[in-house]
Amino acid sequence: MEEEIRQNYSEEEKLKVFHDEFMPHINSMYNFAYRLTFDEDDANDLVQDTYLKAFRFIESFEKGTNAKAWLFRILKNSFINDYRKKSKEPAKIDYQEVETYYNSDEVDRQITPDLRVETLQDMIGDEISNALNALDVDFRTVIILSDLEGFKYEEMAKILDIPIGTVRSRLHRARNLLKEKLSEYAKQMGYKNS
Amino acid sequence: MPDSTNPSNPGKKVSCMEMLQHILDGDATAEQQQHFKDHLDECMPCFKTYNLEVALKTLIKTKCNGNGAPQELIERIKSQISQNMPR
Numbered sequence: 001m002e003e004e005i006r007q008n009y010s011e012e013e014k015l016k017v018f019h020d021e022f023m024p025h026i027n028s029m030y031n032f033a034y035r036l037t038f039d040e041d042d043a044n045d046l047v048q049d050t051y052l053k054a055f056r057f058i059e060s061f062e063k064g065t066n067a068k069a070w071l072f073r074i075l076k077n078s079f080i081n082d083y084r085k086k087s088k089e090p091a092k093i094d095y096q097e098v099e100t101y102y103n104s105d106e107v108d109r110q111i112t113p114d115l116r117v118e119t120l121q122d123m124i125g126d127e128i129s130n131a132l133n134a135l136d137v138d139f140r141t142v143i144i145l146s147d148l149e150g151f152k153y154e155e156m157a158k159i160l161d162i163p164i165g166t167v168r169s170r171l172h173r174a175r176n177l178l179k180e181k182l183s184e185y186a187k188q189m190g191y192k193n194s
Numbered sequence: 195m196p197d198s199t200n201p202s203n204p205g206k207k208v209s210c211m212e213m214l215q216h217i218l219d220g221d222a223t224a225e226q227q228q229h230f231k232d233h234l235d236e237c238m239p240c241f242k243t244y245n246l247e248v249a250l251k252t253l254i255k256t257k258c259n260g261n262g263a264p265q266e267l268i269e270r271i272k273s274q275i276s277q278n279m280p281r
């Protein structure tokens with residue numbers, strides 16, 4: 001990803017890389033696209049564009065390296081360039097992404113979230129998914145990349161083009177927002193918390 | 195890793211939370227993991243938060259995976275790729 005080293009693939013090898021290394025991620029890619037756009041047609045287009053783009057630039061992909069991170073990066077960039085502009089989602093605000101985040105007062109509050117494991121485990125419907133979807137797109141994205149897809153901070157930094165410190169503080173904040181959402185749901189559902 | 199065995203000292207809580215996140219995201223070394231495991235026996239806030247975070251992470255994994263890509267999409271991509279190949 002960092003350097004433009006072009007691989008010399010035969011046509012046959014290109015197909016093999018495509019099928020063996022790119023296609024296995026299609027379900028994750030589609031889920032990501034859908035959770036970015038909330039529209040099946042847009043998600044289809046976004047995934048298709050991503051795969052065609054990946055194939056077009058396959059010579060800059062080094063066999064055996066992290067295909068998934070590469071694909072996620074292409075998809076995320078396509079989303080920003082082609083979809084985010086026209087979507088009704090307003091440009092987002094203040095992320096409080098100060099690197100000194102852990103020194104802030106908020107840390108204390110987060111140590112005792114008013115949400116319990118038992119309460120979470122009673123949420124057997126769409127609550128978790130809905131709470132995730134309710135987050136702003138940047139927060140939603142880091143949760144998807146980390147918790148759902150298992151990317152490491154360093155990979156996320158490359159996918160999102162942001163420093164690792166920002167990945168961590170954004171993720172931290174995203175998880176707290178998610179927990180806030182879930183405790184709202186819990187209250188609506190009539191659970192007694194803490 | 196800073197000593198984080200004293201949760202009553204507010205200055206130490208910072209490293210608790212930071213450590214917890216590293217552990218949670220698989221970004222900690224084996225040594226840090228062991229340190230954290232020991233720490234959980236001594237720090238109730240970490241213990242509670244850790245269990246909650248793990249539960250949440252597990253739930254996200256099981257509840258937010260979607261239903262997979264539509265078969266038509268998979269077929270369409272495959273056929274477009276093979277059409278692009280010189281025969």
Ligand SMILES: [Zn+2]
Pocket residue numbers: 198201210211233237239240241
């Ligand atoms: Zn602690």
